Structure formats: C-alpha cells, structure tokens
Amino acid sequence: MSVLNNYETIIRRLVEELGYTCSEVKHVLETQYGIERGASTSSIYQFCAARDIHRYDYSRLGREGVNAIVAAVTRSGPVCGRKVMTGMLRAAGFRLGERSVRQAQILMKPVYTQMRREGTASQMNPHVYPAEYVGQQLYMDQNEKLNDFGVTEVLASDSFSGKILGFSVMPIKNNLTIYDEIYRDICLKHGLFDQLSVDYGKEFYLCLYQQDNLQAHRTNINRPPYIQSESRQNQEAERKWVEINARVNDPIKHALCSMTNDGLLDIDDLCTKFCVSSFARRCCTTGIENLIPAWNAHTISRQGIPDVLFANHLKAARITQDLLPPANVLAADYIRHGGSLTHPKVFGNDPLDGQLDLQQQREDIFSTHYPSFENIFYSAVNGHYKVFKDALLTYIDITHRMS
CATH class of the missing domain: 1.10.10 (Arc Repressor Mutant, subunit A)
Known part of the structure; x- marks a missing residue:
C-alpha cells in the first residue's frame, strides 16, 4: 500500500470530488500514472478506508x-x-x-x-451507441408531443458520456432557433464535434450546412461531418425523451387536454393558441432546466456519471467565434447558395405583438398573481392541476383585457 501514499491527493480528488469507484481509480492509476503493482482494487479500498476517503459525505449529514x-x-x-x-x-x-x-x-x-x-419498466432501448471520446458525435432530436399546443422541444447530447448539452423550446420548429440556441451555443462552449447525427427533418438543415462548412476544423476529419437516420432507429437523444416526457411533458399535456375537453380552452381562437403556447413553453422550460442537471449528475449503469465522463474525455475541436456566425447571417449565406428557410413563427396570434410596453405590463400583472413558474409546473407534476389551470386562464384573461 506504500505506493499509494504518493498519490493520496489524486486519489482523494478522484473519489471525493469526482465520485470514482475503487476500480475506476485503479484504472486511472494504471493508465495515466503507470502504476503496475500495489494498486489493486482491494489495496485502494483499504487505503481509502484508512485515510477516511469516501465517495459520499455521510459525516456531515444524519x-x-x-x-x-x-x-x-x-x-x-x-x-x-x-x-x-x-x-x-x-x-x-x-x-x-x-x-x-x-x-x-x-x-x-x-x-x-x-x-x-x-409502473412499467424503463422503456429506454438498451442498444449500445459506441463512441471513443467526447466530441466524436453530437446527437440532436426534436419532440412534438405537445405540438398541438404550440410546443416543440429540441435536445442535443454527447454520444460518449450521455451528457445533455443543450435544448430549446419553441412554438414551431425552426432552423434558425435550433442553430442559434443549440448547435452554435454548444460549439462555442465545448468545441466542434466530429459528426452531427440527426433525423431527416428539415429543421436541422442550417446546422448540417454549417457542420459541412467546418468539417476541416474537426478532431477527426476522416468521418463524415454528419449522418441522417430514421427517427425510429432510436438515436441517443431520442432515448432521453422517455425521461423528459414522463417528468415534464405528460403532466402538462394531461392538464391541457383536460382543459380542452372541459371546454375551458378554445384552441381554435388565435389569441388563446398564443397564450397556451407561451404559457406551456415556459412550464416545459422550467421542467427541463431542472431535469438536465439531475440527468447529467446521475449514474448510468455500466457507464458512469455523464458530467464526469464528459469532463475527463473531452476532445472536441476548439474553434473561434468568427467561424460560427449568428443564425441570421448564416441563413442569408445558405439562401445565397440555393437553400430556402422559414423564419421563426409564433403559434396563434398575440394581440399585443409589437407593443413591447404592453407585453411587459402583461408579464408584470401576471407575476403579481403567480410569481414563479416553478410552483405552477411542480403543482401539475404532483397531480394538483388546479394551480396550472387557474394560472393559464388568468394569463389568457389578462391578454384579452389588454388587447
């Protein structure tokens, strides 16, 4: 065990800060520090026990x-x-x-x-999606479970670690929004991935166009810059929708369908459509924003913690901001080269459109009644739909009265 004395600081960081198991510490010591003897799993376990090194801090919390x-x-x-x-x-x-x-x-x-x-067992398909490192493949996919209510969600995740890197909630799926809020943001924060994997939807064309433009800047230039496949082939990002639907979308859809069936919502009215879309998108955003850190910090069986895996194996190519122009600039270039795109649209019609002072006044009035969308969302998640329904009807009423 004496060999390990020289690596106490490293072992303590791996175990206490990154949550590594003894076998994972053994692998790091062998591969990164060249220790061949004296670093067995049992030796590391005894070493940690003797020096009070633990993955979880039970001493401070009863x-x-x-x-x-x-x-x-x-x-x-x-x-x-x-x-x-x-x-x-x-x-x-x-x-x-x-x-x-x-x-x-x-x-x-x-x-x-x-x-x-x-409940039923997890519906997540256990099919393996092999990747050698973080930055090899970025998966993007869209979810239209709440499409009838003006909510479309797009998600991006890393293939190797399973970490969710970005998302966007929009009224109608759109190339410019997806590029700006997900693809461009991820590339600026983490680097350019070798390959972008999406389905055949047209909403990803602008991302594919830029991925093709930047292919010479990738870590591995021998891979195709992007691939497209059928949605039913169950991509990495798609499998996370099972979790997001259960924890976010299903409760919201239940509440909205109930209100429609009870005659509380006239979904054919353009003003109501806008209000439902705006309200539901903020609830979904609240839910997904709370779910992503939990997903990225939880342990995936036989794989590890996404946050830890991502931090330790990142090899995405760093690129400068000038190579990633804003969506409107890139869209103009795409159109000049023969492409066609539609610009972001709203769902329904906002009678206060273009009147920024009235729009802000609407939000201020609503926030006096319901200061937090977290309370609205979590009430619905826990089956207490009255808060959700009353809040939505209040938002619709305020909009009608101000129009």
Whole structure:
C-alpha cells in the first residue's frame, strides 16, 4: 500500500470530488500514472478506508438531514426514482449514495415509491451507441408531443458520456432557433464535434450546412461531418425523451387536454393558441432546466456519471467565434447558395405583438398573481392541476383585457 501514499491527493480528488469507484481509480492509476503493482482494487479500498476517503459525505449529514433534503425535492413527482433523485442532489452539491436516497424516498413518499414499483419498466432501448471520446458525435432530436399546443422541444447530447448539452423550446420548429440556441451555443462552449447525427427533418438543415462548412476544423476529419437516420432507429437523444416526457411533458399535456375537453380552452381562437403556447413553453422550460442537471449528475449503469465522463474525455475541436456566425447571417449565406428557410413563427396570434410596453405590463400583472413558474409546473407534476389551470386562464384573461 506504500505506493499509494504518493498519490493520496489524486486519489482523494478522484473519489471525493469526482465520485470514482475503487476500480475506476485503479484504472486511472494504471493508465495515466503507470502504476503496475500495489494498486489493486482491494489495496485502494483499504487505503481509502484508512485515510477516511469516501465517495459520499455521510459525516456531515444524519438521517434527518437526508430526509429533509429528499423531502425538499419530492416536488419532482412520482416518476423520479433513486438514480435521478441522487443526480438532483449531486447537482445541488450534496454527495449522497443511492441507498440512502432510496430509504429516504420510501420514508417520505411511500405512495410515490409504490407507484414506481407498479409502473412499467424503463422503456429506454438498451442498444449500445459506441463512441471513443467526447466530441466524436453530437446527437440532436426534436419532440412534438405537445405540438398541438404550440410546443416543440429540441435536445442535443454527447454520444460518449450521455451528457445533455443543450435544448430549446419553441412554438414551431425552426432552423434558425435550433442553430442559434443549440448547435452554435454548444460549439462555442465545448468545441466542434466530429459528426452531427440527426433525423431527416428539415429543421436541422442550417446546422448540417454549417457542420459541412467546418468539417476541416474537426478532431477527426476522416468521418463524415454528419449522418441522417430514421427517427425510429432510436438515436441517443431520442432515448432521453422517455425521461423528459414522463417528468415534464405528460403532466402538462394531461392538464391541457383536460382543459380542452372541459371546454375551458378554445384552441381554435388565435389569441388563446398564443397564450397556451407561451404559457406551456415556459412550464416545459422550467421542467427541463431542472431535469438536465439531475440527468447529467446521475449514474448510468455500466457507464458512469455523464458530467464526469464528459469532463475527463473531452476532445472536441476548439474553434473561434468568427467561424460560427449568428443564425441570421448564416441563413442569408445558405439562401445565397440555393437553400430556402422559414423564419421563426409564433403559434396563434398575440394581440399585443409589437407593443413591447404592453407585453411587459402583461408579464408584470401576471407575476403579481403567480410569481414563479416553478410552483405552477411542480403543482401539475404532483397531480394538483388546479394551480396550472387557474394560472393559464388568468394569463389568457389578462391578454384579452389588454388587447
């Protein structure tokens, strides 16, 4: 065990900060530091035990503390199991084990635990999507589960780590919005990926055009700059929709369909359509923004934690901002070369369109009644739809009265 004494700082960081297991620490020491003897899994385990090195900080938090924390995030509803709940806590800065979280969930929300047990098994396809490093392949996909209510979601994730890198919620899918809010943003933050993988939808044409333009700047220039495949082939990004639908979209759709069936919403009215779209998009954005950190911090079986994998294996090619022009500039270039694009549109019609002062006044009035969309969203997630319905009807009423 004496060999490990020289690497205590490294081991402590790997275990306590990055959450590595003993076998993962062993792999790092062998491959990155060339240690061939004295670094077995059992030796590392004994070394960590002797020096009080642990993946999870139980010393600062008793059972009551764990219960209190889990109780605070049970607002996420019945679908959230121990893995994603643990990811939420990690994203919030609490290093807890899945076993403790599971025990707390059973104690604090036994009804939710029973609902998960009685539910169907995970629908995520276990098909393997091999990648050698972060930056090899970026998956993008769109979700139109709430399309009838003016909500379209687009998601992007890294193939190697499974980390969700970006998303956008828009009324109608559009090339310019997807390029600016997802593709360009990811490339500026993390670098240019070797390959972009999408389906055959036209909404990705501007991203594909730029990916083709930048192909000489990639880490591996021998791969095709992009590939397109059928949606039913279950891409990496598509499989995350199962989680997002269960935790975000399904509760919102249930509430909106119920209101429509009860005659509370005239979805054929253009003003109502706009209000429903604007309101639902903000609820979805709230839900996805809260889910992504939890997803990226949770443990994927036989793979690891997306955040950790991404940080340790990033090889995307860094590029300068001048190579990634804004969407309107790139769109003009695309059209000059024979392409055609539609510009972003709203769903329905906003009677206050172009009147920025009245639009701001509408938001101010609404916020006096409902200061937080988080409260509206989590009420729906937990089956308390009255808050969601009353808030939406209030938003519609304010818009009608101001028009």
